Amino acid sequence: MFFIKSIQLFTEKYNQFIVITEQVREAVAESGIQDGLVAITSNHTTTGIMVNEALECLESDIDDALQRLIPEDHPYAHARILRSYGSTAGNPTGHLKSLLTGYHCLFPLHDGELVMGEAQEIYFMEYDGPAKRTYNVTILSGS
Amino acid sequence: MTQVIDIHTHPAFFEPICSTPEKLEQRQLAMGLYKAGSSAIRHIHNQMNCAGIDRLVLLPLDLTTQEGLEVVSNEEIKQLVELEPERFIGFASVDPFRGDAVEILERAFNELGLAGLKLHPARQKFYPGCAEARQLYKVCLKYNKPILFHSGISLEPNTDSRYATPFQFEEIALDYPKLRICLGHFGFPWVRETAALLLKFPNVYADTGLLYFDSAYEFYDQIFKKELNLTWIDRSLRHQVMFGSNNPRFEQIRMVDALRKIGLRESSLELILGQNALEFLG
Numbered sequence: 001m002f003f004i005k006s007i008q009l010f011t012e013k014y015n016q017f018i019v020i021t022e023q024v025r026e027a028v029a030e031s032g033i034q035d036g037l038v039a040i041t042s043n044h045t046t047t048g049i050m051v052n053e054a055l056e057c058l059e060s061d062i063d064d065a066l067q068r069l070i071p072e073d074h075p076y077a078h079a080r081i082l083r084s085y086g087s088t089a090g091n092p093t094g095h096l097k098s099l100l101t102g103y104h105c106l107f108p109l110h111d112g113e114l115v116m117g118e119a120q121e122i123y124f125m126e127y128d129g130p131a132k133r134t135y136n137v138t139i140l141s142g143s
Numbered sequence: 144m145t146q147v148i149d150i151h152t153h154p155a156f157f158e159p160i161c162s163t164p165e166k167l168e169q170r171q172l173a174m175g176l177y178k179a180g181s182s183a184i185r186h187i188h189n190q191m192n193c194a195g196i197d198r199l200v201l202l203p204l205d206l207t208t209q210e211g212l213e214v215v216s217n218e219e220i221k222q223l224v225e226l227e228p229e230r231f232i233g234f235a236s237v238d239p240f241r242g243d244a245v246e247i248l249e250r251a252f253n254e255l256g257l258a259g260l261k262l263h264p265a266r267q268k269f270y271p272g273c274a275e276a277r278q279l280y281k282v283c284l285k286y287n288k289p290i291l292f293h294s295g296i297s298l299e300p301n302t303d304s305r306y307a308t309p310f311q312f313e314e315i316a317l318d319y320p321k322l323r324i325c326l327g328h329f330g331f332p333w334v335r336e337t338a339a340l341l342l343k344f345p346n347v348y349a350d351t352g353l354l355y356f357d358s359a360y361e362f363y364d365q366i367f368k369k370e371l372n373l374t375w376i377d378r379s380l381r382h383q384v385m386f387g388s389n390n391p392r393f394e395q396i397r398m399v400d401a402l403r404k405i406g407l408r409e410s411s412l413e414l415i416l417g418q419n420a421l422e423f424l425g
Contacts, residue, residue, distance in 0.1 A: 010185050010186055010189060011189070012189045012192070013193060014396060073360065075361070076358070079361065080357065081298070081356070084177060084178070085176070086174070086177050086178075086179075086298060086392065087179070087391060087393070088354050088392070090354075090358055090394045090397050129189070129193065130186060130190050130192075130193050132182075132183065
């Protein structure tokens, strides 16, 4: 059995960490599937899906680390007009941050529950907001 | 800090007036913005909040005689302003070659309550000094409304820059000293000519809607500190330059940020980000 649910959200900041664990759990419950593998994927190239502990201090440190690794004022090649879009591509930092955190995560599903560590939370990571974004909860049933 | 006004935005993809796939595709082609999607008003709010922008000037485009369409109509602009009167300021557009151009503009000011006129010589294919356009300038003077001209090169389809080089507007500034006109995009790439016109004519303004190469900060650094000297803006032209983004072609958020960082005095920044627009709007 296969289940997929696409969830939309409006991000509000240029860079934003949004905990989506509860929305993922709701999608899992909606599916009715008890055992399998749950994939959370983003549809975008300037966002991320991250698993980490949801602490304000950690969010600050992760944001700081990403900014140190990928500063805004670097001379990126991706800062230019794209003819195929007709508009400026000013979001190289978003693409590079997305590369670091990836666009997906996976969790086992057992007895209808996500198998997660106590400290683990799932984040949708915005790196080029504000924007209208979509992520997917996909479940491959093991039965 | 006074309110921040973006004097130059194109609302063609705002969801309330772009709600069908057919209209979206038509506007993508007409604007030359081939991957733009429709934007919910909630997203527009988020973008404005993130950029620290309080109000947007919304520009329509009437191409009736040249291309047989209005990309965005005056009525659609009024619809958006009615949705968000505290955030949106609506301008009118009229194709100068329409037989009823004067009547349309009179109606836009009288009945629709629009705040100014947007003209696009490079797309509407008229010289700013032609008789058809001059009759519109007289309507603007009668109602004390400003005009925002596209100036310089345009990345839209079917555009011809010869109609919109900055010195094409000198005779308008000369002949109508009480008419407030803005040269959009600072007349890029003829930015020194634009600066010269601003120096000569106090009724001529220019907006910062130019981001044709590099990042917003890199490009503003090149234009305002190398092509021009930042002191020209900061000392002599600070009452005539207005923040405009040309969004969605260019990036509102990073452009505001770049302006704030470029090295202008705080008092000049306040003028450029909002106060000058209030003067221009009358």
